[in-house]
Amino acid sequence: GGDIGNDYNRDPDMVRASHKEVMDALYRLPIPVHCCIGNHDTDEWPLERALALYRMPHNYYFVDRSGYRWILLDANYTINDGEYVHYGPGVERQTKRGAIPPEQLRWLEQTIADSPFPCVLLSHHSIERPDGMLNRDEVWEILRRANETHRHKVMLYINGHHHRDHCTIVDGV
Numbered sequence: 397g398g399d400i401g402n403d404y405n406r407d408p409d410m411v412r413a414s415h416k417e418v419m420d421a422l423y424r425l426p427i428p429v430h431c432c433i434g435n436h437d438t439d440e441w442p443l444e445r446a447l448a449l450y451r452m453p454h455n456y457y458f459v460d461r462s463g464y465r466w467i468l469l470d471a472n473y474t475i476n477d478g479e480y481v482h483y484g485p486g487v488e489r490q491t492k493r494g495a496i497p498p499e500q501l502r503w504l505e506q507t508i509a510d511s512p513f514p515c516v517l518l519s520h521h522s523i524e525r526p527d528g529m530l531n532r533d534e535v536w537e538i539l540r541r542a543n544e545t546h547r548h549k550v551m552l553y554i555n556g557h558h559h560r561d562h563c564t565i566v567d568g569v
Contacts, residue, residue: 434520469519495530
């Protein structure tokens with residue numbers, strides 16, 4: 397997701413039609429498609445609209461495919477007065493850095509533990525970069541515990557937000 401050109405702020409209906417055309421073409425490809433919510437995907441419409449457009453079952457979910465558990469996370473929350481609030485129209489973001497709420501972190505830990513496969517995690521925001529996800533340390537702790545319990549349980553974490561090609565190995569992930 398994200399802004400798709402100069403018309404983004406001028407004509408939201410055109411953007412919606414353009415988004416739908418792109419998603420329809422993407423889902424016609426002969427490969428599996430699974431989307432992950434990004435920080436601009438709910439700028440112009442609520443989360444439910446983005447989930448429908450991207451054909452997502454939930455804003456965070458997993459798919460078991462090809463011998464791996466693919467875990468797609470949603471770190472598009474701001475923390476306002478101690479409360480996790482999902483990005484959306486009219487939501488004031490207290491920081492440019494997203495966060496994962498506690499209930500999703502609990503779900504993540506259980507989803508990794510229950511997996512019969514090695515796990516690959518995806519989110520828009522980075523857990524590797526210091527200027528990435530606000531509560532990235534909590535995510536790293538979940539990954540470390542999982543890999544201490546079962547070697548290579550979490551093999552890879554992929555993110556996009558920073559618009560750079562970069563690969564780092566941290567604690568075997």
